[in-house]
Amino acid sequence: MDTSSHIVMGLGLAALAQIDPVVANHSALSQAVMFGTVIGSNSPDFDFIYRMKGKGSYIRNHRAFSHSFLALPLWSIAVSGIIYSFFPASSFLHLFFWTFIAVILHVFFDLFNVHGTQVLLPFSKKWIAFDSLPLVDPIILLVHLLGFFLLSFFQMGKVFFIIYIFIFLYLAVRTLSTVVTKRNVHLQFHNSIRIKLIPRIFLFHWDVIIETKEEYLFGVFSKGRLKVDHSLSKKIDFPELVSDSKRHPVVSDFLSSTHYAYPFVHIRKSGYLIYWKDLRFRTNKFFPNLTIIAVSSDYKIMNCFIGTLHSLKQYKQVIRQLKNTSILKKE
Structure with missing residues (x-):
């Protein structure tokens, strides 16, 4: 789920917390719980601090230990502890409980989209993703908005108790x-x-990646039918060059975040461009999540890029920058 979805869910949990009579009858605690659920609902994503070490570090570490089951109580203690210092008259136990619920649900719902999390760290580095929800699910957002609207007419705890029953039933159907x-x-x-399913916004519609020994097949599954519209052969050009590129820290960071990376090699006058693209995210034949390595004709890595490119214009700008920097380094 994206940040806006986690914020909305944090507010929804704050409303749900009013079903707890201790919270409902204590205004200071209600305020503290609202801060706890909203901040707690976003706290696992505080791993954005890895961006300070570069995009590669963030890509490697996002949804890793910060989303592991061992980190859940740590986030909850930290968030509720800080908030409690501003609301000392409130009940720490109730504040911690609702903050903990918010942290758990953040990681829980992240498990159901195409990214998944490394929830089993440090015991396993396996990425777990159930491929049930799109990154932004309009149904979950809409039922929350409906719940907020109904707060003027009904008791908020009961409203959001029903809302969350619906959300979990909806999640069960999608799963x-x-x-x-x-x-x-x-x-x-x-x-x-x-086989990787990438859920679309509408129910019962998926983009599909099928990996065989020889190739990757891409298609769409809808109305009970699969339509394959594209394929990529696993037989790649310049296999030694591609293999050597894996040792570059940026490529290593990129490959640590996906099992569906595919290399493309383009020859240019001064050397090569090696594109590692994440096949899970595709618009027609365009793959926006990638890393690019510029390699000289004598096989020295000159420059690199890692990130997301949303348009052909951005693509061309990055390639131009890589080429210009490579030329400067040679000179």
Whole structure:
């Protein structure tokens, strides 16, 4: 989920907390809980501080230990402890409880989108993603907005108790449909190694990546049918050059965040450009999440880029910068 969704959910949890009579009958505690749920609902994403060490460090560490099950109580203690210092008359136990719920739900819902989290760290580096929710789910946002509207007419704790029952039922439907769809795709492609479903905004619609020994297949699953519209062969050009690029720190950071990275090599007059692209995020045949390595004709890495490019114009600007910097370094 994105930041705005986590903020909205934090506010929704603050309203739900009014079902707790201790919170509902104590104005200072109600305020403290609201701060606790909103900040707690966003606290695992405070790993943005890794950006200070560069985009690569952030990509490697985002949704890693900050989203692990060991970090959940740490975030909750830190957030509720700081807030309690401003509301000493409130109940720390209740403040901690609702803050903890907010932190847990942040990581829980992140598990259901295409990114997933490394929730099992430090015991396992495996990325866990259930592929059930889009990064921004309009249904979850809309039912929260409906709940906020109804607060003028009904008791807020009861309203959001019903809202969250609906959200969890909605999540169950999306998750079950994802499991069934993945099984159906497996039946059509017995030789598949992995199948990745990228949920769209609408129910029962997915972008699909099918990995076989020979290639990656891309398609759309909708109305019970799979339509394959693109493929990439695993037989790549300049395999040694591609293999050597994996040792570069930026490429290593990029590869640590995805199992669906694919290398493209472009030849240019002064050397090569190696593109590592995340296949999970595709608009037609455009892959916005990537890292690019500029390599000289004598196989020396001259420059690099890591990040997200949203348009062809941005793409061209980055390539131009890489080329110009490479030329300057040679001179």
